[in-house]
Amino acid sequence: MKPNLNLNLNSVPLERIRNISRILKGLFLAYNVVLTGMIAMLFHLRTVDSTWTIYGVNYARLSTIPLKMQLLCLLGIGLYLFGVVTFFQLLNFYEKGMVFSLNNARLYKRLGYLVFGHGLLSACAPLVYSGQLEIWTILLGVSRSSGVIIGLIVIMIAAIMEEGCKLREESDLTV
Amino acid sequence: MNANAIPPKKSNARLNRIKTASRIIRLLNIFFFIVGATMFIEMLLGWTFFFPGRRIVISDNHIYRLATEMPSAIFALWLVKNILGLVCMVVFNFLFRLYEQGILFSAKNILYLRFLGYGLIINWAIDYQLQSSLHDMNLSLTPVFGGLLIIFVAWIMDEGRKIKEEQELTV
Numbered sequence: 001m002k003p004n005l006n007l008n009l010n011s012v013p014l015e016r017i018r019n020i021s022r023i024l025k026g027l028f029l030a031y032n033v034v035l036t037g038m039i040a041m042l043f044h045l046r047t048v049d050s051t052w053t054i055y056g057v058n059y060a061r062l063s064t065i066p067l068k069m070q071l072l073c074l075l076g077i078g079l080y081l082f083g084v085v086t087f088f089q090l091l092n093f094y095e096k097g098m099v100f101s102l103n104n105a106r107l108y109k110r111l112g113y114l115v116f117g118h119g120l121l122s123a124c125a126p127l128v129y130s131g132q133l134e135i136w137t138i139l140l141g142v143s144r145s146s147g148v149i150i151g152l153i154v155i156m157i158a159a160i161m162e163e164g165c166k167l168r169e170e171s172d173l174t175v
Numbered sequence: 176m177n178a179n180a181i182p183p184k185k186s187n188a189r190l191n192r193i194k195t196a197s198r199i200i201r202l203l204n205i206f207f208f209i210v211g212a213t214m215f216i217e218m219l220l221g222w223t224f225f226f227p228g229r230r231i232v233i234s235d236n237h238i239y240r241l242a243t244e245m246p247s248a249i250f251a252l253w254l255v256k257n258i259l260g261l262v263c264m265v266v267f268n269f270l271f272r273l274y275e276q277g278i279l280f281s282a283k284n285i286l287y288l289r290f291l292g293y294g295l296i297i298n299w300a301i302d303y304q305l306q307s308s309l310h311d312m313n314l315s316l317t318p319v320f321g322g323l324l325i326i327f328v329a330w331i332m333d334e335g336r337k338i339k340e341e342q343e344l345t346v
Contacts, residue, residue, distance in 0.1 A: 013341070150295070154321070160193055
């Protein structure tokens, strides 16, 4: 793996990036631990007679959630966890001082696809539940989903970063 | 030239790919800006020339036909939200014009990216204020995380740019 592209490893901005990445990692870890704890507590407290909201659809009880919605919910959790891992990998790279590398750009791209996928899932899940899964209803749902739009922006930025990194690698090789 | 060097043709092809993609995205953005601005003006003035069936959706249970039907506080927030949205689209256009010109990592790119990140967060805050004042809340945290991610990317790019500038000045 190429460590970095022409960056002085002792410079002040790089040290700042490392520090912020370290702090962000800690905050992000704490957030996820608290979130997991809250979800666990919610399951513990609301097992029988509480209302559950899955992708904007309310259910009277946990047992009344249809299997397809449970599967979609699991898929959403999977995407979220994969996103968490990807973000941690990205922060690890920054902590090591790798600011502009192809690996970072690829991780951003993956993160963009995950946000996009999660947005798509959030937009389509209520349609799957109501059985209105048609092209127009999907397009309408997707156009309102912020996850889809943010995912697309991140994918575009990542693609540009990737191309920029490749360009600079090429110019570094050229004497 | 170094024996391992990649021919400049390949670099040009990459840069051209960025330029072409940016041009397409920019044109799409212009199209959506025109549609959005037309819809906004129609809703504001109560016209029904192009979008007769449109509705103003503030929350799940608060949907209006005309902007004048809204309470004044809601109307003011809705106005700010829409103007911010249109300004963000203009900034998005500026950003992709720079990419189209082959400028990938300049201070201006970073400024525009940062603006978009803050725009997403402010937009979410306005939505939050709108829905909480109507006691009809159904919001996702995705825009806040997305905005923070974009601000973080912009900050990293800015720091990287400073490092490069620092090194270019070092003899």
